[in-house]
Amino acid sequence: DVTLVDLDEQPGGVCLHRGCIPSKALLHIAKSLTEVKDAARFGVTFGEPKVDLERLRAWKDSVVNKMTGGLSVLAKVRQVTQIQGRGKFIDDHLLVELNDGGAKTVEFDYAVIATGSVPVTLGSLFPKSENVIDSTGALEVPDIPKTLLVVGGGYIGLELGSVYSALGS
Numbered sequence: 814d815v816t817l818v819d820l821d822e823q824p825g826g827v828c829l830h831r832g833c834i835p836s837k838a839l840l841h842i843a844k845s846l847t848e849v850k851d852a853a854r855f856g857v858t859f860g861e862p863k864v865d866l867e868r869l870r871a872w873k874d875s876v877v878n879k880m881t882g883g884l885s886v887l888a889k890v891r892q893v894t895q896i897q898g899r900g901k902f903i904d905d906h907l908l909v910e911l912n913d914g915g916a917k918t919v920e921f922d923y924a925v926i927a928t929g930s931v932p933v934t935l936g937s938l939f940p941k942s943e944n945v946i947d948s949t950g951a952l953e954v955p956d957i958p959k960t961l962l963v964v965g966g967g968y969i970g971l972e973l974g975s976v977y978s979a980l981g982s
Contacts, residue, residue: 816894816919818910823881824888824895827929830877835952836972838876842869843979864980870954935964948973957981 821830828834849859888895898912900919908919932947939945946955948969954976961982963974 814894815891816896816921817888818896818898818900818908818919820897820899821881822897823878824884825877825881826927827931829881829884831949831952832930832969834877834880835873836969836976838873839869839952839954839976840972842872843976846979864957866954866956873952873954933965951977954980 817824819826823830825834846862849862852859885895896910896912896919898910900908900910902908902924903918905924906920906922908921908924909916910919932949934947948965951973957977957980959982961974961977963970963977
């Protein structure tokens with residue numbers, strides 16, 4: 814028997830909800846924009862692309878929803894019990910699951926702790942500002958700024974820099 818305890822309604826963790834998958838969806842759009850611009854080298858030109866941010870976000874969200882929905886179906890087919898909430902270990906064989914509906918215990922032989930990741934906050938190095946966002950916020954594509962500074966050269970930083978550059982930053 815397998816039980817999955819997660820705060821998200823749909824399974825998928827950070828990668829599907831707030832990382833790899835939305836980033837890859839945006840990279841697909843960036844690649845399309847770049848290919849359209851590069852086609853001029855071959856003698857094929859198009860008008861200047863227009864980006865509808867609302868539709869772009871909706872499409873990215875639909876990709877995420879399809880993938881997480883598919884995982885939910887797989888979990889049901891494989892008889893994985895899903896609990897939306899937060900767990901607290903009581904000992905090495907007992908967890909109390911806490912959520913708005915109360916608490917219940919889950920017994921287990923082994924536990925896998927796969928809590929994902931969160932963006933690093935740089936505390937006092939940056940003032941609180943709507944102009945400073947983390948990678949999760951950047952994946953929402955709130956707007957396309959004229960200039961953008963990406964702090965961090967990991968894959969998410971590189972991907973987001975590529976996306977925003979293709980979108981016009």
